Amino acid sequence: MSSTWELKEKSQGELKTTVEGDVWQKAQKKAFKKLAKKVNLPGFRPGQAPEALVKKHISSQNILMEAIDEVAGEALTAGITEHDLELVARPSLDIDSIDEEKVTFKFLVTVKPEVKLGQYKGLEIVKDDTTVTDEDVNAEITRLQERFADLVLKEEGTVENGDTAVIDFEGFKDGVAFEGGKAEAYPLVIGSGSFIPGFEEQLIGMKSEETKDINVTFPENYQAEDLAGAPVVFKITVHDIKAKELPEANDELVKQAEIKDVETLEAYKEYSRKNLETAKVQQSENKFESDILTAITENAEVEIPEVMVEEETDNLVRDFAQRLQSQGFSLDQFKQITGQSDESIREEMGKDAFNKVKVRLVLEAIAAEEKIEISEEDVNAEIERIANMYGMETEKVRSLVSADAVSYDLRIRKALELVKESVGK
Structure with missing residues (x-):
């Protein structure tokens, strides 16, 4: 077998492999025997008829096509080995030329791309500071307070970010209500991002029992094709407006959290500080590694x-x-x-x-x-x-x-x- 390799663009190339001589002749003989078993001639059992008689019923083209299956895999392997190719996808096969003397396969091959490395040693990358501040710890205490906060009905005032607004809404596209766009007494946390962009923001400033229309546009990648990228109008009525009432930060609050061996506010502060330190170190290490990978890939060409x-x-x-x-x-x-x-x-x-x-x-x-x-x-x-x-x-x-x-x-x-x-x- 002989072969040639030509690398083209995007790591794709053309591998041509020629099979001739004894290998190709043996493949044709094997192909003929396989086809002969399928020939039924009167007076003979399948596969027992004289070869000369069977040949009259099998075209040379069929033999050549069957012989391809016998040697194509071997031809590909030989070409890959000869040119030391590393394939990354299954190649496609075409026949460049074929006759009883030889066959030339043309494989469209995708190989592992060559990488031209840039700088990867001595990079100037600094790890983020992992210091835990008192503000960080206080933020954890606030989160604990929010976890056990009560929702209290606002007697006065308007919808603010973080409030829960109990609303009725119905959506219309081109003046027609669309499926799945209606609900009553729905508790929506403003700022949660649970509704499509622009919806929650337009509720801020509304009063209890106020009704208004808001205009929004569904994302282009929205699953419902008839709504994807479509401008719509929602008719909104705000009923109750509820705000979070935070409990006092004290030992009793900490006990509600039921954290093992943490029963006082001071113990919770220490617990939070240790957790934050661990998290910050891990985040810093992750970012450090990410920055390194970004740098070495940006410096390389492939x-x-x-x-x-x-x-x-x-x-x-x-x-x-x-x-x-x-x-x-x-x-x-x-x-x-x-x-x-x-x-x-x-x-x-x-x-x-x-x-x-x-x-x-x-x-x-x-x-x-x-x-x-x-x-x-x-x-x-x-x-x-x-x-x-x-x-x-x-x-x-x-x-x-x-x-x-x-x-x-x-x-x-x-x-x-x-x-x-x-x-x-």
């Missing part, structure tokens, strides 16, 4: 094939659906509640998918550039760590996760750690 982004988007949508299911929701229910469509969800996740693919490719390139290797001992130690983390037997972990996958993950993590350790140096 043309990512669309198929890699689509595949990653599929993974993200599937993972998202599984997370929803674990919470007792389906993806269809999520779309109904949020007004999003399959297309809008994929579009939103596609941006994240592109970034994830680029990060992965850049870290792979750094690992290759730095000649990072993972030993068998490294893999075994990681499998043992996973087993201990989840309380599983190591052999069970090995049956669930391949050593290659563990090795790959460790290599990527080591590449990232190398970049982190070089920051500011």
Whole structure:
């Protein structure tokens, strides 16, 4: 077999592989025998008729087409090996030329893209301050007060941000009421963002028993196609207006929270400070890592094939659906509640998918550039760590996760750690 490889744009290329000689002749003979078994001739059992007689009933074209199946896979593998290609998608096959002497396959192949690394060492990135202030702690106390606040009817005044307005509403498009746009005595928390943009804001300043029309526009990606992007009018009547009445911040309030070993206001302050410190350190570390990944990907050049982004988007949508299911929701229910469509969800996740693919490719390139290797001992130690983390037997972990996958993950993590350790140096 012989082959040629031509890389074109967006990591796609044309791999031509020619099969001839004994390999092609054997493939045709095998194809003929397979087809011969399907030929029924009077006086002969299937597959027992003389070869010369059977040949009259099988066209050479059929034999050639059947022979393609015998060697196409082998031809592709040979071409991939010869040119050291790393495929990222299933190739498409075309026949460039074919006769009884030889066949030339033309595979349209998408390969792993080349990454041109920019600066990835000595980046000037600073971690965020993780100091917890008294204001931070006081904000936690306020949140605790709001958690146990009472809703008190406002005898006077107007709707303000944070109030709960009990309303009747009905929506109209082009003067006609639309389905699902009506409710009575609905308790709406102003500022919650639970209604479409512009709705809640226009209730601010209304008085009890006041009625007015408000104009809003549904989002372009709203699930109901007849309402997506449409301007509508809602007729609103405000009935009760309720405001939060915060309880006093004291030991009794803290006891209501039923936090283990925390029964006084001072203890709650210390508890909150420790939690905030832990959260701030984690947030700082996450942002530090995110800033690093942003920097190294922006500094690198790579043309990512669309198929890699689509595949990653599929993974993200599937993972998202599984997370929803674990919470007792389906993806269809999520779309109904949020007004999003399959297309809008994929579009939103596609941006994240592109970034994830680029990060992965850049870290792979750094690992290759730095000649990072993972030993068998490294893999075994990681499998043992996973087993201990989840309380599983190591052999069970090995049956669930391949050593290659563990090795790959460790290599990527080591590449990232190398970049982190070089920051500011």
